[in-house]
Amino acid sequence: MSVIRAVPIGVGHYLPARVVENAEFEKWLDTDDAWIQARTGIQRRHFAADGELTSDLAYEAALDAIKDAGIEAADIDAIVLATSTPDQTFPSTATKLQAKLGMTSGFAFDLQAVCAGFAYALTTANALIVAGQAKRILVVGAETFSRIMDWKDRTTCVLFGDGAGALILEAQEGDGTTKDRGILSCDLQSDGTYNDILYVDGGVSSTQTAGVLKMQGREVFKHAVTKLASSGETALKKAGLTADDVTWVVPHQANLRIIKNTAQKMGVSMDKVVVTVQDHGNTSAASIPLAMSVANKAGTFKRNDLLLTEAIGGGLAWGSIVMRW
Ligand code: UT7
Numbered sequence: 001m002s003v004i005r006a007v008p009i010g011v012g013h014y015l016p017a018r019v020v021e022n023a024e025f026e027k028w029l030d031t032d033d034a035w036i037q038a039r040t041g042i043q044r045r046h047f048a049a050d051g052e053l054t055s056d057l058a059y060e061a062a063l064d065a066i067k068d069a070g071i072e073a074a075d076i077d078a079i080v081l082a083t084s085t086p087d088q089t090f091p092s093t094a095t096k097l098q099a100k101l102g103m104t105s106g107f108a109f110d111l112q113a114v115c116a117g118f119a120y121a122l123t124t125a126n127a128l129i130v131a132g133q134a135k136r137i138l139v140v141g142a143e144t145f146s147r148i149m150d151w152k153d154r155t156t157c158v159l160f161g162d163g164a165g166a167l168i169l170e171a172q173e174g175d176g177t178t179k180d181r182g183i184l185s186c187d188l189q190s191d192g193t194y195n196d197i198l199y200v201d202g203g204v205s206s207t208q209t210a211g212v213l214k215m216q217g218r219e220v221f222k223h224a225v226t227k228l229a230s231s232g233e234t235a236l237k238k239a240g241l242t243a244d245d246v247t248w249v250v251p252h253q254a255n256l257r258i259i260k261n262t263a264q265k266m267g268v269s270m271d272k273v274v275v276t277v278q279d280h281g282n283t284s285a286a287s288i289p290l291a292m293s294v295a296n297k298a299g300t301f302k303r304n305d306l307l308l309t310e311a312i313g314g315g316l317a318w319g320s321i322v323m324r325w
Pocket of ligand 1 (some may be wrong): 115313
C-alpha cells in the first residue's frame with residue numbers, strides 16, 4: 001500500500017566559535033574538570049558571542065542542511081523550530097529564520113518542549129507532511145542556553161551549551177512497510193506534575209523577566225533513564241520493530257551516564273550510540289540534530305540505517321522517533 005513518508009534529505013549544524021573547557025569554570029566556581037567529566041561526560045561546550053542570537057545559530061545550521069540536501073531555501077514550504085531560548089517573546093524565532101533565509105512564502109512557527117523539543121518538532125513535521133500540509137519542512141533545534149544560566153550555581157551552569165541543528169524532511173512515497181525510508185513512528189509523552197524539578201524561574205506573564213534555569217538534577221536523572229527506555233521501546237513497537245533492528249541510537253545529549261544506562265536498559269550496545277555530549281554539553285532542543293549532523297558528516301550513517309532518537313526535558317516532556325535514514 002502506497003503511503004506518504006517524511007524522509008530526511010539533508011542535515012546540518014552550527015556551533016558558536018567560543019569553546020569553553022571545563023577548567024574555565026574552576027576560576028570562579030567550587031568545581032573541577034574531574035567532577036564534571038565523571039558525573040556528566042562533558043568536557044567542553046560552545047557559548048554564543050554577545051549579540052549572537054538563537055536565530056543566527058538556526059540560520060547557519062539551516063544553510064548547512066539546505067546545502068546537504070542540494071536544494072534552495074525557496075524549495076522549503078514550512079519551518080518548525082524547537083527552542084526554549086527564542087530571540088524575543090514574539091515574533092517566533094522560526095519567522096526570523098524564514099526572513100534570514102529570504103523566504104517569503106510557506107509558514108513558520110516555534111514549538112517549545114525544552115530538551116524534548118526536537119522529538120516534538122519531528123513528530124509535528126511528520127504529521128504535517130503525512131496530512132499533505134507541506135512537502136518539504138525544515139525542522140530546527142536551536143538554543144542559547146548560556147543566556148538563562150545562573151553562573152553561581154555549579155549544579156547547572158556547567159551542564160549546558162549553545163548550538164543549532166537542522167534536518168530537512170521531504171514527502172516521498174513509501175510502501176507502508178518497515179523498509180520505507182523516513183519517519184516510521186513517533187511516541188510523545190509529558191507529565192506536568194513534574195514542572196518543579198526542571199524550570200526557569202522567570203517568564204512573561206509571571207515575572208516579566210527571562211529568569212534562570214533551576215534543576216533538581218538527581219530527580220530528573222531518576223526519571224530520565226526509565227522514561228527514555230520505555231518511550232524508545234514504545235516507538236519501536238509502534239513501528240513493528242525491536243531494539244535489535246536499530247542501527248543507531250541518537251539520544252538527547254544531557255549526560256553520558258543517562259545515555260549509557262538507557263542504552264543498557266534497552267539492550268543496545270554503546271557502539272551503536274551516537275555520543276557528542278563531551279564536545280557540546282547539553283544544548284537542549286539542538287542536541288539531537290547536532291549529534292545527527294556531526295555523525296552524518298563523519299560518514300557514520302548509511303542510507304537505510306534505522307535510527308532511534310529519544311529525548312527528555314522540562315515538563316517533564318519526553319519522546320522518541322524511529323526513522324530510516
Ligand atoms: O536535558 C534535560 C534533562 N536534564 C538532565 O538530564 C540532567 C539530569 N541530571 C544529571 O545529569 C545529574 O543529576 C547531574 C549531572 C546534574 C548531577 O549529578 P549527580 O551524580 O546526580 O550528582 P548530585 O546532584 O547527586 O550531587 C552530588 C554532589 C553534591 O554534593 P553533596 O550534596 O554530596 O555534598 C553536589 O553539591 O556533587 C555536588 N556537585 C558538584 N560538585 C562539583 C554538584 N554540582 C557540582 C559541580 N562540581 N559542578
